Amino acid sequence: MHNVVILGSGCAGNTAAIYTARAGLKPLVLMGREPGGQLSITSEVENFPGFPEGIMGPQLVENMKLQAERFGAEFRHGTVIESDLSKRPFRLNVDGEWIETATLIVATGASARWLGIPGEQHLIGKGVSSCATCDGFFYRNLKIMVVGGGDSALEEANFLTRFSNVMLVHRREQFRGSKIMIERVAANPKVQMVMNTVVDEVVANATGVVGAAKLRNLVTGEVTHQEVDGFFVAIGHIPNTKPFIGQLDLDEEGYILSHGGARTNIPGVFHAGDVQDRQYRQAITASGAGCMAAIEAERFLEAEGH
Structure with a gap:
């Protein structure tokens, strides 16, 4: 029986672990399918406060993990495949083993949707990215390509x-984004729109980073190779909330709906990071959300006399 279980080991989960561990709650952190979250596939992070020279994404989340462990947090590899939040203690099925917890912090994040084409996964962090605000700076005055047709792609x-x-x-x-975003992009002379076209492959150059994209026009069938340095996939994200469908209040895309602060519709269950945040999706906002969820959980337990 745990005081608090934290699902996810990205910025949100690790920050929640630091705060709950310092409060003496001995949190258990389940690291999930993608330990370290989105930062584990990010190269250099230049916008996280306190690192004037920047820091590699995997190193940043590892530092947070070590900090949480220093205060007594326990980290375990495992993924929740089923949950019972109908009564307390809450029950979680972790890869076939049921565990119980008094409170739960869901920081499972949202996974980027990928195209599923050759070269894409291999070149993530080497020119392929799903976050323009994270990585755009690295491609100043270089060749940039964005793939997608919704508001995410237009905004990026x-x-x-x-x-x-x-x-x-x-x-x-035609784009399927909002009218205002379509108009904004159409009026931007620095955006070249290539319609009725798919990317069949992302190609590495001699140094092992993105060098070109293989494009295919769906109307003419013509195949072209386009030189590119930064390849941004912007076809949305999938929140990792499958084990909580029918229990937690979710929006139409599966993101957790907030009930004030870091609270969900179930008392004792809290949210943090990209699993609820579809707007900012930054390391620093995820960490802030993890802090909020931890404080909420601590106060919840304190009110019960823990």
């Missing part, structure tokens, strides 16, 4: 024109 394309010209590739004749 617009943002990336701060650094360079952008080629926006979409498989349909």
